[in-house]
Amino acid sequence: MSQVSRRLAFVPRMLGESMLQRIGNTPLLRFERLTRDLHAEVYAKAEWANPGGSVKDRPAANIVAAAVADGQLGRGKTLLDATSGNTGIAYAMLGAAQDFPVTLCVPGNVSEERKRTIHAFGAEIVFTDPAEGSDGAIRKAHELAAAQPWKYFYADQYSNEANWRAHYSTTAEEIWEQTEGRVTHFVAMLGTSGTFIGTSRKLKELNPAIRCVSVQPDSPFHGIEGAKHMASSIVPKIYDPAVADDEVWVSTEEAYAVLKRLAREEGLLTGVSGAGAMAASLRVSEQAEPGAVIVTVFPDSGDRYLSESFWDGL
Secondary structure, three states, X not given: OOHHHHHOOOOOHHHOHHHHHHOOOOOEEEOOOOOOOOOEEEEEEEHHHOOOOEOOHHHHHHHHHHHHHOXXXXXXXXXXXXXXXXXHHHHHHHHHHHOOOEEEEEEOOOOHHHHHHHHHOOOEEEEEOHHHHHHHHHHHHHHHHHHOOOOEEEOOOOOOHHHHHHHHHHHHHHHHHHOOOOOOEEXXXXXXXXXXXXXXXXXXXXOOOOEEEEEEEOOOOOOOOOOOOHHHXXXXXXXXXXXXXXXXXXXXXXXXXXXXXXXXXXXXXXXXXXXXXHHHHHHHHHHOOOXXXXXXXXOEEHHHHOOOHHHHHO
């Protein structure tokens, strides 16, 4: 049994052993061409290798497992949450595998690929105003949960401690093992903040000298899907700004430019938030000491965004 399978052994058996074995232990990719003029090693976790195609399989599986163990999800209850897509896909996948209904509040402007994938797994989608982004979806989920508490288990990924704990027990451990303890910097884009908070807390326990850098869009109005500009958004309850040693703000244009470079120079199609995290990692590497080992996270693949118009201008 894999390490992640052991850590998630409390997930109900109905999920299936093969599914458990495929969550986590994702590849760590090194980038040579993007960093050829730098004196640092830059890596990224390829989270699209998870069965649901994104990093969100980790927290979704942990949230579901904790809810089942506590008796919050069961007896015909429907899992409800707000999502910009990837966590929703993970919930929908788990719901199909474990036979519980799923209702998701989703901004209407998420990529067509995400909408179709959620629908394929059989989950119900409640679309919210695109102009309100993830905050509008959160408000709608709160409204539905308050109106029918007997019907829904409101997973609330933005407040659920099982979110960041999934990364504390898996993502951080994998980075430590895959770099043989050489990691000097961890860089991640903020959305729910679970990836950054959980991974950073564990890495700092393993080595307090590791620098943890959070990344945000530089404007309330941005094109980095899944990312949060904290100053203008509903701040997730699990977010703790004190965890970050440094913060980097990335523009949509910078993220798009790195997105193109990853495709044309490294042969990798990644999502925009991953490209934004890579843009920040390249900036960090310019200031880091020679020999630094910088690790970031690619939450998903670019396959989920190929219908988006930004590709037309790249």
